[in-house]
Amino acid sequence: MVSIHPAQRVAVLADAQNLYHSAQSQFSQNVDYAALLEKAVQDRELTRAIAYVIRADSPDEERFFEALTDIGFETKIxxxxxxADGTKKADWDVGLSLDAVTLADHVDTLVLVTGDGDFSRLCSHLRHEGVRVEVMGFGSSTAEELIEATDSFIDLSERKETFLL
Structure with a gap:
């Protein structure tokens, strides 16, 4: 297991849809992305911070995208x-996974901010490649297989006052 030290290069990949739905369904609140990024980096060297977002033409989303940029996230929209049948779909699983694998050669630690169990195989792969993998998510909506596939898990619901607005 890779330990934490100040010279570690860190990338933070945030699954904004997953976070939004978890925070809304459990607490009816929004996520504090500034606090999230600060905790994810933990005084290490930030290489990239990417927030994966969906444009659904809701009223405040452009302001939200701008706020993410101001905090230090690169947004992928x-x-x-x-x-035709009226169903809607948008997800970033493949894009986020490709970015994680691409960044693996350039970072020591990858912080994945999501509860989506689909990323457990990605975590296992990255760890096999020698990358420390940390996951931040809301415990009750984070897949057990994702938690098991990481070096470290931070349950955002245990510090609601820090991570929720």
Whole structure:
């Protein structure tokens, strides 16, 4: 297991949809992305911080995207797709995974901010490649297999006053 030290290069990849839905369904609050980024980095060297967001044409989303940029996140935006039957779909799983694998050669630690169990295989792969993997998510909505596949898990719901607005 890779230990934490100040010279570690860190990338933070935040699954904004997953975070938003978890925070809303459990606490009816929004996530404090500034506090999240600060905790994720923990005085180490930030290489990249990317927030994966969905454009759904809701009233405040452009302001939210700008706020993420001001905090220090690079935003990757995908438009929501509406299919002929009315169902809507948008997810960043493949894009986030590709970015994580690409960044693996350039960082010591990758902090994944999500509860999505689909990323457990990615975590196992990154750890096999020698990258320390940390996950931050809301405990009750974070998949057990994701927690098991990481070096460290931070349960955001244990510090609501820090991570929620």
């Amino acid at each position: 995908k438009d929501i797709k509406t299919f």
